[in-house]
Amino acid sequence: MRARAVAPLVAIVLLAGGCGTNPRHQLAVSSQVVASSLFAAQDAEQALYTAGRITPAQHMRLNQHLVVALTLGREFNIAVRAWDPGQPLPSQLEKLKGSLLAITGELASGYPEEVRGQLLATITATYDAILACLVAAAS
Amino acid sequence: MPKMSAIDVMQWAQAWATLVSIGATTYTTIKRCAEDAGWPEDDARLAALDIEYAARIERAKAAAAGGG
Numbered sequence: 001m002r003a004r005a006v007a008p009l010v011a012i013v014l015l016a017g018g019c020g021t022n023p024r025h026q027l028a029v030s031s032q033v034v035a036s037s038l039f040a041a042q043d044a045e046q047a048l049y050t051a052g053r054i055t056p057a058q059h060m061r062l063n064q065h066l067v068v069a070l071t072l073g074r075e076f077n078i079a080v081r082a083w084d085p086g087q088p089l090p091s092q093l094e095k096l097k098g099s100l101l102a103i104t105g106e107l108a109s110g111y112p113e114e115v116r117g118q119l120l121a122t123i124t125a126t127y128d129a130i131l132a133c134l135v136a137a138a139s
Numbered sequence: 140m141p142k143m144s145a146i147d148v149m150q151w152a153q154a155w156a157t158l159v160s161i162g163a164t165t166y167t168t169i170k171r172c173a174e175d176a177g178w179p180e181d182d183a184r185l186a187a188l189d190i191e192y193a194a195r196i197e198r199a200k201a202a203a204a205g206g207g
Contacts, residue, residue, distance in 0.1 A: 028181040035188050042195055046202075056205070063202035070199055074192035081185045 023085040030133035031080045034096070037126035038073045041103075042066055044122050053115050062119075065106055069099040069126075089137045093130050100127050 045066065049059040072092045079090030100123050107116045107123075143151070201207060 025181055028185055032184060032188065035192065039191070039195060042199060049202075060203055060205055063199045066199040067196060067203050070192060070196045074189060074196065077185055077188050077192060081182065081189075 024080075024083060026136055027080050027083060027089075027133070030129065030136070031077045033129040034073055034126060034133070035077060037122060037129050038066075038070055041119065041122035041126060042070070044118050048115055048118065053112060058111065061106055062103070065099065065103045069096060069103065072096040072099055089134070093133060097127065097130055100130075 045054075045059070045062050048054050049056075054062070072095050076090050076092035076096060079092060083090060103123055104120065107119055111119075
């Protein structure tokens with residue numbers, strides 16, 4: 001009786017141990033999370049501009065930074081598509097971190113507090129996604 | 140065919156329940172493994188992301204140039 005009850009558990013352990021998590025899948029998910037965060041930052045910036053919360057000049061400057069960040073995000077995504085387990089992590093992540101810091105620097109002065117808060121929240125989410133990816137790759 | 144006792148019937152039902160349980164567990168686990176492996180969904184999702192990136196980069200470029 002007890003053996004029958006244990007059988008499903010044994011099956012779970014054996015099968016779960018046999019499949020593990022695919023590193024490429026982890027990286028693909030990371031790319032999706034990074035993209036979602038970057039897209040959210042762009043959408044938030046556009047919404048703030050449409051609502052008149054930032055000036056046209058600020059809108060232009062932020063989008064100059066967003067072009068860089070989105071381009072790096074796209075390059076990372078392309079690198080992930082071609083990535084195989086065992087290869088080094090695509091280098092675009094480090095550069096993307098730098099571009100996010102540039103946006104943070106842009107937001108440091110001349111922006112209303114609530115604008116800075118909203119945009120920094122999306123930038124921080126992107127940063128977190130990158131760090132999670134780097135930590136996963138290192139472990 | 141010998142008549143089954145109530146205990147036999149109960150054990151027979153338990154055996155089948157166990158088999159069904161193992162089958163369901165196996166199916167679920169294999170399905171999850173396939174999802175973890177991510178093929179071919181990952182490639183499709185990454186390809187779709189590339190298209191969205193391209194559109195968003197163009198939009199950001201236009202805004203960066205003062206185009207809205």
